Amino acid sequence: MDIKLASTQAHLVQIRQLMLANQKSNLNPGIAASDGFLSFEYSADLLSEMMRTTPPIIAASKSEDTPDKEIVVGYALAVTTETALKDEELAVPVRYLETQGFYQGTPIKSLKYLIMGQICVREGYRGQGVLAGMYKEFSRVYREKGFDVVVTEVAKTNERSMRAHQKAGWIVFDSMESKGVAWDMILLDLLRGETKQK
Secondary structure (H helix, E strand, O other): OEEEEOOOHHHHHHHHHHHHHOEHHHOOHHHHHHHOOEOOOOOHHHHHHHHHHOOOEEEEEEOOOOOOOEEEEEEEEEEOHHHHOOOHHHHHHHHHHHHHOEEOOEEHHHOOEEEEEEEEEOOOOOOOOHHHHHHHHHHHHHHHOOOOEEEEEEEOOOHHHHHHHHHOOOEEEEEEEEOOEEEEEEEEEHHHOOOOOO
8 A cells, every 4th residue: 555645647537536436425324324425526627726736645556457557545635725715615614714713722824724625545445544544644744844734624424534533633623514514623733743543
């Protein structure tokens, strides 16, 4: 397993395929409840913009059929506030953070923060440390780029995702509602060092 920055169009195509396969609307309710789900679908254009500004972290495995071909088995999307404001869905939490978000008494907008756009691990690779490995690399890469914290939101109904985030060191710092969905706002402090790994 190789955990690294995405660097090719093939990586982006596979990220989008994995994203679509794990949308809540494409999963049976039992699987969504037990394995978690994705709430947002990003366009190919927005993924390309992310690739230019804040390349996704991917977990790639060699194909058994074609050893020289990589299969993306997980991804973590990083999004700057500038890119997020270009997308209607991503703009909602950014506007909230810019006007109401606080972490330990400090306004989020005064920190150099990054949005975790989404993280996903392919079925069959879950529970094998892929998520922890991607978080570790994500934290290293974006801490080195000067970011203080990473923020994202998790649907309150997505208990599996919340447990995975908390295991990696994320903390709930606020909550909000958007389009009838209740969200926990969570944060990973990159200045506190490495993410937790258990």
